[in-house]
Amino acid sequence: MKNEIFRAYDVRGKYPQEINEKAVFKIAAALRGYFGAKAKIVVGYDARTSSPALYKEVVKGLGGKIIEAEMITTPMLYFLVNKLKADGGVMVTASHNPKNYNGLKVVGGGTRPINGLEILKILNK
Numbered sequence: 001m002k003n004e005i006f007r008a009y010d011v012r013g014k015y016p017q018e019i020n021e022k023a024v025f026k027i028a029a030a031l032r033g034y035f036g037a038k039a040k041i042v043v044g045y046d047a048r049t050s051s052p053a054l055y056k057e058v059v060k061g062l063g064g065k066i067i068e069a070e071m072i073t074t075p076m077l078y079f080l081v082n083k084l085k086a087d088g089g090v091m092v093t094a095s096h097n098p099k100n101y102n103g104l105k106v107v108g109g110g111t112r113p114i115n116g117l118e119i120l121k122i123l124n125k
Contacts, residue, residue: 001026005103006116012094012103015050019102021057024092027104028061030123031090035108037064039087044069044077046093050102054092058104062090078111088114 001023005013013019045055074091081089088108094101106114
């Protein structure tokens with residue numbers, strides 16, 4: 001996994017060369033340690049063709065108390081994190097990037113953004 005996928009606002013790269021199922025599982029497992037085993041996490045994905053496969057690996061990697069929102073928009077993920085008083089959320093998306101990209105947007109409680117550089121630190125602990 002290249003450090004370049006950990007960006008100022010999120011994690012993203014070309015699928016499957018830079019970000020793939022193995023990478024997102026590893027990131028999600030590290031996030032489980034960050035959030036804690038009892039944390040309630042909302043997980044969703046966008047309409048990209050690679051998103052469902054990455055979503056499955058995020059859910060597996062996070063384990064624990066997951067709220068599977070499935071295909072939703074990023075603003076809907078933020079809404080659900082707040083409405084359900086979740087400890088965080090993970091959205092499988094590459095936002096405005098071309099269809100051959102994918103990634104993760106991660107938020108803590110109250111939808112506090114957890115940027116890619118923070119995620120890299122969490123991963124390297």
